[in-house]
Amino acid sequence: MTYKIGYLGPAATFTHLAVTKFFEDHAEHVPFLNIPQCMDAVAEGKIDVAVVPLENALEGSVNLTIDYLVHEQPLSIIGEIVAPIQQHLMVHPSREDSWGDAERVYSHSHAIAQCHKFLHHHLPKAKYEYATSTGAAAKYIQEHPEENMAAVANELAAQEYNLKIVRKNIHDYTHNHTRFAVLHPNQHTYIKTKTNKITDRTTLMITLPSDRSGALHQVLSAFSWRKLNLSKIESRPMKTGLGNYFFIIDIDMKMDDVLIPGAMAELEALGCGVRTLGTYSAYLI
Numbered sequence: 001m002t003y004k005i006g007y008l009g010p011a012a013t014f015t016h017l018a019v020t021k022f023f024e025d026h027a028e029h030v031p032f033l034n035i036p037q038c039m040d041a042v043a044e045g046k047i048d049v050a051v052v053p054l055e056n057a058l059e060g061s062v063n064l065t066i067d068y069l070v071h072e073q074p075l076s077i078i079g080e081i082v083a084p085i086q087q088h089l090m091v092h093p094s095r096e097d098s099w100g101d102a103e104r105v106y107s108h109s110h111a112i113a114q115c116h117k118f119l120h121h122h123l124p125k126a127k128y129e130y131a132t133s134t135g136a137a138a139k140y141i142q143e144h145p146e147e148n149m150a151a152v153a154n155e156l157a158a159q160e161y162n163l164k165i166v167r168k169n170i171h172d173y174t175h176n177h178t179r180f181a182v183l184h185p186n187q188h189t190y191i192k193t194k195t196n197k198i199t200d201r202t203t204l205m206i207t208l209p210s211d212r213s214g215a216l217h218q219v220l221s222a223f224s225w226r227k228l229n230l231s232k233i234e235s236r237p238m239k240t241g242l243g244n245y246f247f248i249i250d251i252d253m254k255m256d257d258v259l260i261p262g263a264m265a266e267l268e269a270l271g272c273g274v275r276t277l278g279t280y281s282a283y284l285i
């Protein structure tokens with residue numbers, strides 16, 4: 001049976017690029033219209049792994065991925081692919097010489113946000129419209145040449161959908177990378193790749209006991225005195241009422257037998273809720 005890798009599609013999204021470079025050959029790449037559909041498919045066993053965007057260096061977390069993981073589909077993160085992101089402005093070939101008159105710019109919200117300065121200066125009158133992915137935006141422009149639009153997407157999308165790149169590298173800051181999560185229902189799933197590992201991580205989701213002063217300080221202390229290095233801490237709404245948040249914490253090592261379980265037990269004793277979202281290696285493509 002062919003190994004099936006689901007990704008945020010359609011063809012030629014950044015997620016697709018990451019999948020193509022990271023996994024070894026002979027796998028079938030299966031596009032999904034949006035992140036929840038891709039995650040549902042791996043939970044239901046229709047594909048072998050799901051790959052979805054997790055965090056961008058310029059724009060921060062992909063909230064849909066984190067929220068769906070926390071509230072709807074409890075999969076494990078079994079790997080992380082870090083990819084450089086280069087955004088280009090592209091139009092239908094018939095509009096190559098008049099791209100500056102584009103009335104709308106279409107792309108994924110993260111991609112548009114990564115290019116705000118460029119768009120502000122070069123297409124000040126254009127309205128922004130948001131697609132489920134950069135690839136979906138490029139595909140739409142190919143299918144609707146009559147609409148005066150430009151897309152922000154990658155080079156592969158320009159090739160795949162026969163669009164003309166009119167401005168290259170329009171992202172506002174050079175160090176633009178995105179983290180993609182490889183997801184599976186079983187934490188102990190092995191990933192085969194020849195890509196270089198850059199680090200190991202464990203991601204925890206933590207809820208605080210309500211109305212206790214200094215609770216976050218106590219949480220951080222549990223990691224700090226064990227010398228557990230954190231590379232990310234972020235809060236997201238619990239969606240149960242104003243002021244209710246959970247925290248996502250990335251620890252710079254894989255789950256061990258002593259330190260991380262010790263910190264988790266301490267947090268539970270303090271009245272916190274703790275869930276492991278994944279313990280995995282991160283690879284740079």
Ligand SMILES: O=C(O)C(=O)C[C@]1(C(=O)O)C=C[C@@H](O)C=C1
Pocket residue numbers: 008012013014015016053055056062085108110111132133134135178
């Ligand atoms: O739209 C795509 O091409 C994606 O793969 C999604 C996504 C994201 O959600 O951040 C991935 C990388 C880029 O940062 C822009 C968009």
